[in-house]
Amino acid sequence: MTQDSCATPKQDIFLSLAELAQAIGHVNRLELLEHLAQGPRSVEELSTRSGMAFANTSRHLQILRRAGLLKTERQGKKVVYSLTGLTEVVLLIKALGLMGEAHIATVGQRLNTSYRIHDTMPPVTREELATRLAGQSAFVVDVRAEDEFGLGHIPGSINIPMLDLHHGLASLPRDRAIVVYCRGPYCVQAYEAAGFLRSQGFDARRLEDGFPEWRALGFPVEIPIPGGTTEP
Structure with a gap:
């Protein structure tokens, strides 16, 4: 789609925004952004994590890149993708989710049947955790x-992948509140972990x-960073 030379500045802007919306308007591309x-991540890593074929993963990534959402860096033989603006992209997807939760019945139903079934407790806010x-x-x-x-985490947190959580109970304190987190608002593992830990007698949210x-x-x-240390 090209911009019309007779379009007003506002229409030019809306056209660009519409193209951006079209770029993220696919289930696989939303998952790749998550x-x-x-x-x-490299294309190979994203293909493995998403379960999509390499060629299909590459095609979706190129669409997101053309929309200005991603940038690339060549590392040896691999092409590594990253978000062009972490804050803007994350908040864009968050706003989309909030709209869906408020006005799309299917989203609310799925949250109730697949997420809140594991954990109905209100979550800890970011400010409260800080x-x-x-x-x-x-x-x-x-x-x-x-x-x-290993790509980044909340300071002081420990890593126990959900599949290993039942083996790591002995390393968790029973005299302190536990806060669990995962990839984002639709990562069901955070719900599962909080519910499981409470069932084992922990104060967890x-x-x-x-x-x-x-x-x-x-x-x-x-x-x-290399050497085993971290940077803020």
């Missing part, structure tokens, strides 16, 4: 995969949204 919100971390009154568990945790929203909204993160 993966990239955790950190940069206060608890400052006072060292919360124990934070990241239930994402280990490689996602999930964080609202997930790590990308925490980082996008300016809360502190730890990003591992």
Whole structure:
């Protein structure tokens, strides 16, 4: 689609926004954006994580790149994709989700039948968790995969992937509140983890949204760097 030379400036802007909306308007591309919100990924990694064929993954990534949502960097033989603007992309997807939850019945029904069935407790807000971390009154568990945790995480959190959680109960405190988090608002593992830990007698709740929203909204993160240390 090309811009009409007779269009008004407002129409030019709306046309560009419509093209942006069209770029994210696909289930596979929304999932790819969720993966990239955790950190940069190669096409091969994204193909494996999404379950899509390499060629199909590459095609969707190129559409997102042409829309200005992604940038690339060649690392050896691999092409690595990352978000052009973490905050803007994460908040764009968040706004889309809030609209869906408020006005699309299917979204609310799926949240009730597939998410809240595991955990009906209200989540811990980002501000509340930040206060608890400052006072060292919360124990934070990241239930994402280990490689996602390695791309960045909430300071002081420990990584126990959801599939390993039942083996890691002995490492969790029973005298402190536990806050769990995952990839984002629609990562069911945060709901599952909070519900499971409470069933085992822990004082556990999930964080609202997930790590990308925490980082996008300016809360502190730890990003591992070579040598085993971290940088803010």
